Amino acid sequence: xxRRAALLALLAACDGEAGPKRPAPExxxxxxxxxxxxxxxxxxxxxxxxxxxxxxxxxFVGNSFFKTNWAIAPASAEGRDGLGPLxxxxxxxxxxxxxxxxxxxxxxxxxFLGLLLRxxxxxxxxxxxxGDQIQPRAVPGVPPEARPRVRYRxxxxxxxxxxxxxxxxxxxxxxxxxYGPPAADLLVSPRVAPAVFGxxxxxxxxxxxxxxxxxxxxxxxxxxxxxxxxxxxxRSGRTVLGRFGWKxxxxxxxxxxxxxxxxxxxxxxxxxxxxxxTDAQVEASKRPTGGRPELDxxxxxxxxxxxxxxxxPARRRPADPLVRRGxxxxxxxxxxxxxxxxxxTGEDPRFPALSGQAIFPYTDLLLHDLGPDLADGRPDFEATxxxxxxxxxxxxxxxxxxxxxxxxxxxxxxxDAAEAILWHGGEALKSREFFxxxxxxxxxxxxxxxxxx
Amino acid sequence: MRRRALALxxxxxxxxxxxxxxxxxxxxxxxxxxxxxARSVVESYSRLxxxxxxxxxxxxxxxxxxxxxxxxxPTPEGIxxxxxxxxxxxxxxxxxxxxxxxxxxxxxxxxxPEKLLNAWPLDEAYIDYVRGDPGAGIIxxxxxxxxxxxxxxxxxxxxxGEANIAxxxxxxxxxxxxxxxxxxxxxxxxxxxxxxxxxxxxARRAAYLRTCADMIVEDLVLLREQWAPGKPDNYRSWLAGLxxxxxxxxxxxxxxxxxxxxxxxxxxxxxxxxxxREDEHSCFSDSTHLDHLNDMIGIRNVWTGRHRDLAxxxxxxxxxxxxxAARVDASLEDCLEALRDPRMAPFExxxxxxxxxxxxxxxxxxxxxxxxxxxxxxxxSTRMGVPINTQLQxxx
Numbered sequence: 136x137x138r139r140a141a142l143l144a145l146l147a148a149c150d151g152e153a154g155p156k157r158p159a160p161e162x163x164x165x166x167x168x169x170x171x172x173x174x175x176x177x178x179x180x181x182x183x184x185x186x187x188x189x190x191x192x193x194x195f196v197g198n199s200f201f202k203t204n205w206a207i208a209p210a211s212a213e214g215r216d217g218l219g220p221l222x223x224x225x226x227x228x229x230x231x232x233x234x235x236x237x238x239x240x241x242x243x244x245x246x247f248l249g250l251l252l253r254x255x256x257x258x259x260x261x262x263x264x265x266g267d268q269i270q271p272r273a274v275p276g277v278p279p280e281a282r283p284r285v286r287y288r289x290x291x292x293x294x295x296x297x298x299x300x301x302x303x304x305x306x307x308x309x310x311x312x313x314y315g316p317p318a319a320d321l322l323v324s325p326r327v328a329p330a331v332f333g334x335x336x337x338x339x340x341x342x343x344x345x346x347x348x349x350x351x352x353x354x355x356x357x358x359x360x361x362x363x364x365x366x367x368x369x370r371s372g373r374t375v376l377g378r379f380g381w382k383x384x385x386x387x388x389x390x391x392x393x394x395x396x397x398x399x400x401x402x403x404x405x406x407x408x409x410x411x412x413t414d415a416q417v418e419a420s421k422r423p424t425g426g427r428p429e430l431d432x433x434x435x436x437x438x439x440x441x442x443x444x445x446x447x448p449a450r451r452r453p454a455d456p457l458v459r460r461g462x463x464x465x466x467x468x469x470x471x472x473x474x475x476x477x478x479x480t481g482e483d484p485r486f487p488a489l490s491g492q493a494i495f496p497y498t499d500l501l502l503h504d505l506g507p508d509l510a511d512g513r514p515d516f517e518a519t520x521x522x523x524x525x526x527x528x529x530x531x532x533x534x535x536x537x538x539x540x541x542x543x544x545x546x547x548x549x550x551d552a553a554e555a556i557l558w559h560g561g562e563a564l565k566s567r568e569f570f571x572x573x574x575x576x577x578x579x580x581x582x583x584x585x586x587x588x
Numbered sequence: 589m590r591r592r593a594l595a596l597x598x599x600x601x602x603x604x605x606x607x608x609x610x611x612x613x614x615x616x617x618x619x620x621x622x623x624x625x626a627r628s629v630v631e632s633y634s635r636l637x638x639x640x641x642x643x644x645x646x647x648x649x650x651x652x653x654x655x656x657x658x659x660x661x662p663t664p665e666g667i668x669x670x671x672x673x674x675x676x677x678x679x680x681x682x683x684x685x686x687x688x689x690x691x692x693x694x695x696x697x698x699x700x701p702e703k704l705l706n707a708w709p710l711d712e713a714y715i716d717y718v719r720g721d722p723g724a725g726i727i728x729x730x731x732x733x734x735x736x737x738x739x740x741x742x743x744x745x746x747x748x749g750e751a752n753i754a755x756x757x758x759x760x761x762x763x764x765x766x767x768x769x770x771x772x773x774x775x776x777x778x779x780x781x782x783x784x785x786x787x788x789x790x791a792r793r794a795a796y797l798r799t800c801a802d803m804i805v806e807d808l809v810l811l812r813e814q815w816a817p818g819k820p821d822n823y824r825s826w827l828a829g830l831x832x833x834x835x836x837x838x839x840x841x842x843x844x845x846x847x848x849x850x851x852x853x854x855x856x857x858x859x860x861x862x863x864x865r866e867d868e869h870s871c872f873s874d875s876t877h878l879d880h881l882n883d884m885i886g887i888r889n890v891w892t893g894r895h896r897d898l899a900x901x902x903x904x905x906x907x908x909x910x911x912x913a914a915r916v917d918a919s920l921e922d923c924l925e926a927l928r929d930p931r932m933a934p935f936e937x938x939x940x941x942x943x944x945x946x947x948x949x950x951x952x953x954x955x956x957x958x959x960x961x962x963x964x965x966x967x968x969s970t971r972m973g974v975p976i977n978t979q980l981q982x983x984x
Contacts, residue, residue, distance in 0.1 A: 175691075176698065188959075195853035196861045202750040203866055204711040207721065214864040225711075229749035248748055275721070437861070 165529045165588070166336055166447025167480075167492030178448040178533045179234040179332045185488045186444055197441025200434055202228040205400055207274045208425035214434075217425020219401040220277045221270035221412060223251050226400070230328035234445055235538035237328030239285055239305070239547040247271055247283050250547060251399065252307060253324040254317075259514050262321060264314050264415040268398050269323075277418045278313030285325075287548070292557065295572030302557060304508075305548050314415055322520075324511035325546035326381050330530055330537070334379065334388045335443030337496060337527065339480035339489045342376050348475060348499045359472045359562050361501040364517045364524070369393075369406050378500050381545040382515035383524035389439040396430055396438075403428040404435050443486065447494070447529050450587050461584025464577055468569040473525045473562070475499040497528035497588065506560020509544070521561060532586035552585045553578070620972040621906040626832035629901050632893045633839055634815055634824040639895060640684045640886075641812035647677035648805045651760075655801040659794040662783040671764050674757075675875060681706070681757065682882030684811075686890050689845035690838035693814035693823045701807035704745055709866055710753040712762045714744075716793065719767060726754060727792050736795040738803060755800050758870070763797045765872035768865070773934045775874040836974045840903065843887050844965055844976050847923075851883050852958040860951045865936045876935035880954070881927045888920055908971045916968060919961040926954040 164170035169183035182194045203215060204225040210216040224230050230237045230249040237249020252269040254262055261267040265280055273279040287303035294300065307325060309317055351362045364377035368386045377383035385391035393406040401411055408428050412419035430438070452458055465471060474497040482490045502522040512520035523545060531552065535541050541551045549555035559567040570581060651673040658666035688695050688702060695702040713724040726733050726744055733740050744754040753759060766778030785791040814823040827835050855876075859867035869876045889895045893902025907913035931950040932938050938947030969976045 192853070192857050193861075195849075195858045199709070199854075199858045199862065199864075199867050203709050204714070204749055204751040206711075206713065206718075210718070210720065214862055215866050224749070226749045226751060228751070232746075232750065434862070 161493050162476075162495055163450050163453050165450065165495035166333055167494050169333075169336060169444075169446050169488060169492060169494075170449050171446040172449040174448065174451055174533060174536065176233060176537050179330050179445065179530060179537050181446045181448075182444045183335075183446045183488050187488065190440060190444065190488070193437050193440045194444050196434075197437035197439070197444075200227075200430070200438045201231075201234075201441055202226060204229075205402060205425075205429075208423045208429075210425075213426075215425075217402055217429035219270075219272070219274045220410070220419040220422040221273050221280060221416070222401040223268075223270055223272065223399045224248060227395070230399070231331050233537050234331050236330045236534050236540075236542075237547070238538070238540045238542040239325075239327065243284065243286075249328045250285075251326055251328075252283050252309075253326055253513065253515075255322050255513055256318060257320055257322065259322065261413075262318060264413055265317060265321075266411060266413050268411075269309065270401070270411075273313075273419070274422060277416075277422060279311075280313050281309040281317070282311045284308050284310055285546075294575075294578070296574060298575065300553070300557065302554055303548055303550070305546055322511075322513040324382075324513040324515070327542070327545060327547045329381075329526065330534065331442060332445035333447040333494075333496060333527065333529060334391070334445070335486065335489045336447065336480055336492060336494050337378055337498075337500065338388050338443065339483055339486070339492075340478045340494075340500070341481040344478060345376060345378075345500050349501055357469075357472065358565060359469075359503070361473065361499055361503060362517065362522070364502055364515070366516045376500075377516060377518075377524075380515075381523060381526070382518040383500060383502060384515045384518070388442050389435065392438055392442050393430070393435060402430050404430040405432050406435070443489065447496075448533055451532070452587055455583070455587070457580050457583045458587045459584075460577075461580040461582065461587075464573070464581045465584055468581070469566045471497075472566075473499055473501070473503055474528055475525075495529060498525045501525060503563070504561040505558075505563055508560050509558055511545070528585065528588050531588045552582055620908050621832075621836075621974075623832050625901065625905055626836055627828075629893065629903060629906055630827060630830075630832060630835045630839070632898070632901050633890060634827060635817075636889055636893065636895055636898055637684065637687055638812065638815040638817065638824070639898060640680055640889075641808060641815055643680045644677070644684060645805065645808045645812050647673075647680055648801075648808050651677050652801045652805050655797055658780075659783060659798055662780045662790075662794075664780050667764060667778070667780040667783070671873070674760060674764055675873065675878075678757070678870070678875060679878065679882045679885075681808075682879050683886035683889060683895075685850070685883050686842050686846050686886040688842060688850075690841045692827075692838065692842070693811050701810065704742065705756045705804060705807050706758065707746070707753040707756055708758045708869060709751050710758045710762065711749070711751040712767060712872075714752045715754065715759055715762060715796070716789075719769060727789050727796055730792065736792050736799060738799055741796070741799055741803070755803055757804065758872070760797065760800045760804070761870060761872045763793065763800065768872050768874060768936070771934075771937050771940065773874055773937075776872045833974055836903075836906070836972070837976065839890065840965070840969055840974055841976045843890055843903075844962065844969070846883055847887055847958055847965070848962045851880060852955055852962070855880060855883075856951060856955050856958070859935070859939050860948065860955065863939050868936050868939075871936065874934040874936065877927070877933040877938075880932070880935075881924070884920075884923050884927050888924065891916065891920060903968075906972060907968060912964070912968060912971060916961070916964045919957065919964045923954070923957045923961050926950070926957045929953070 168185040171181040171184060173181060182191055205218040206216045207218050208216040218225055239250045240247060254265055254269055255267055256262050269283055270280050271282055285305050285307050287305055289301045289303050292300050307323055346363055349361045349363050351360055353360045364383035365374050366377035366384050366386050368375045369390055375386045377386055379385040379391040385394055390406060393404040396402040396404055397407040397411050403410060405428055476495050476497050478494055480489055480492045502518050502524055504521045505523050510521040514520055543549040543555040544558060549558055556567060556570050654670045654673040658670050694700060712718055713721060716725040716727045718724050741754045746752055765776035768776040783790050783794050855869050865871050869879045891903050893900030904913055929950040931946045938951055941948060
């Protein structure tokens with residue numbers, strides 16, 4: 136495979152073609168040695184090819200915990216019971232099918248799967264009745280929390296050249312509340328399930344490097360701030376940089392995975408040993424558990440290794456002239472100020488496969504104010520109601536293949552990459568306007584670049 | 589399970605000590621095999637696949653017949669006849685699994701039948717009642733699934749999670765045996781009365797079983813035709829037209845991925861580690877140990893080119909030297925011997941207990957033998973100059 140890349144580079148050196156700068160060959164392998172060349176519907180599901188044999192054995196084990204459904208306790212599947220009692224999904228793969236990206240429901244009847252609603256009350260504090268997340272499903276005998284619905288209102292806009300577009304504004308409602316009417320001041324934040332590959336590499340970016348990118352007061356006056364979220368690390372008991380989640384509210388892959396196990400599936404683990412019902416949810420509190428914890432330390436270790444080891448898919452045609460032109464426009468528009476292309480991972484003796492890799496995730500993992508139209512109004516640790524963490528862009532062009540859709544942003548409101556750009560405001564307003572005022576051919580180039588990531 | 593070729597890269601890494609070997613730029617070198625022999629090996633491989641799928645169709649038709657008879661008149665003997673037919677049909681199907689993982693007819697593209705035929709692990713509560721939840725599953729949900737037919741079951745397969753398997757061998761297995769609630773040989777004990785029409789879900793369950801059995805036959809017929817001789821538009825013809833190196837790359841990728849990722853990783857290491865019956869391949873019928881063995885027999889068939897009246901050639905005839913051929917021979921036989929170990933059955937019992945217990949020692953030995961086979965096979969691939977990788981040309 137590199138053989139082909141090497142050949143390409145060789146050809147490039149000879150043909151003398153003028154035009155936009157060619158991508159560095161390393162860009163073709165955005166995960167460094169932890170890149171896999173596959174563009175099939177399984178493209179997000181491969182282990183890092185440089186994983187040592189012992190880890191690859193554990194990868195299979197972790198994979199089994201990711202894909203299989205948890206059963207209601209007590210069940211014959213002793214190692215796999217304890218679902219709920221309140222839950223969003225019965226398995227990780229329900230929402231991250233093939234390790235890919237979830238989407239909002241496409242019809243009014245379709246249940247919320249792959250999109251969940253985080254909630255809180257001003258403070259912010261969890262809601263005393265509903266907790267910090269709406270679980271629309273429950274085991275028999277326990278009332279589900281609510282039936283969420285989303286409805287869209289379309290608004291017309293136009294590119295600088297007059298080409299019209301339409302954006303859809305979502306509005307969320309909670310129907311059939313199971314534990315009384317939700318508080319009037321309930322803060323609701325929709326969150327779509329992101330693709331889950333490459334997370335080990337993101338965790339391996341040195342914290343100092345990311346903090347160096349932060350510019351909370353915009354001292355350099357470029358209109359871009361970049362603030363780190365500071366969140367509790369349950370294992371160490373310290374406050375550290377948040378990296379994962381739409382608001383960077385989780386510090387590590389392990390904690391992100393354990394939190395999702397609890398919040399989304401109702402599975403306790405050594406990091407989060409308490410079931411996730413509130414005192415108001417009496418029926419839930421009486422249900423048997425599937426063990427204490429339900430996901431024991433060895434299983435959490437296997438799951439974490441799986442999550443950390445999923446490889447990044449290679450780019451398909453980085454040398455294509457249109458794609459190269461798009462990469463230049465991406466930089467010219469200032470996108471790369473937050474979607475920072477390149478990082479080098481640090482050394483982790485426990486995880487050599489992820490160490491010292493030049494990677495291209497296109498993120499700074501920092502919080503940015505994206506303006507009122509995208510705001511969820513729900514603070515999350517240091518993140519304000521206007522801020523979102525820059526999501527990585529790697530693998531963007533394969534979402535259609537792997538997950539069967541192109542819905543983007545934190546709640547899937549954007550129906551494709553162009554809409555996602557057009558939603559950017561706040562710190563990204565200048566970049567969005569740059570894109571909006573491009574000609575059709577240049578817009579096509581920029582989108583071709585994103586599609587090649 | 590349907591999951592992918594993830595193992596390839598792992599296989600390469602384990603055998604060759606990391607990515608570097610796969611990625612090292614290589615000067616073009618003459619192939620480490622005779623192209624004419626290679627063509628005859630590819631042709632022999634296609635003959636083998638056609639023979640196996642032809643047998644699989646015959647067996648699946650026999651299962652379909654037993655199911656039809658049983659549904660007309662549900663008796664204890666009838667459900668037993670269905671179970672016998674299922675068990676009889678499995679070995680040859682498992683032997684075809686060596687044709688997975690290279691985007692061939694079985695799993696090339698979104699419409700390929702593998703995920704409908706043999707997907708696992710399967711959440712049985714997605715299909716029918718389980719202990720503690722008598723109203724579970726598609727069968728007991730006429731409001732959401734008013735009709736039990738091919739379209740319904742195809743549409744339900746893998747909806748809302750990778751374990752939400754609605755069709756295929758393991759769905760039929762669950763419908764014939766039911767949950768296996770106790771350790772020990774024999775599998776589940778589903779009563780034939782489950783299929784008596786009347787007030788309960790008997791008629792819907794019967795329709796479900798019949799539909800799944802029909803679909804297995806239909807999908808296997810399509811696969812047989814893709815491997816049939818003399819059809820210019822089928823996969824066999826396309827494969828024959830490939831450069832021998834590329835065709836061999838597919839064949840060898842199938843072998844390596846089945847051995848290392850699917851069999852060793854998914855079907856042995858995972859249940860060995862978790863001790864969970866959920867990770868067992870044929871957990872309702874307790875025939876998992878036979879699945880493992882027949883996967884390996886399928887690999888041997890491709891290596892030798894021999895099966896029933898077929899007399900080769902096989903990949904073995906392309907080995908660059910007799911010592912390497914003998915090494916693969918020996919490690920293959922070691923794997924078969926390890927997988928035949930009677931302490932491996934029933935598999936759900938073998939994986940329990942201490943690592944020093946006989947069952948776990950037997951499973952661990954098989955895991956080791958497969959690693960050695962993998963190393964020998966990757967040595968073969970390197971020496972032949974046939975890369976095993978995921979960058980495969982799409983089929984027709």
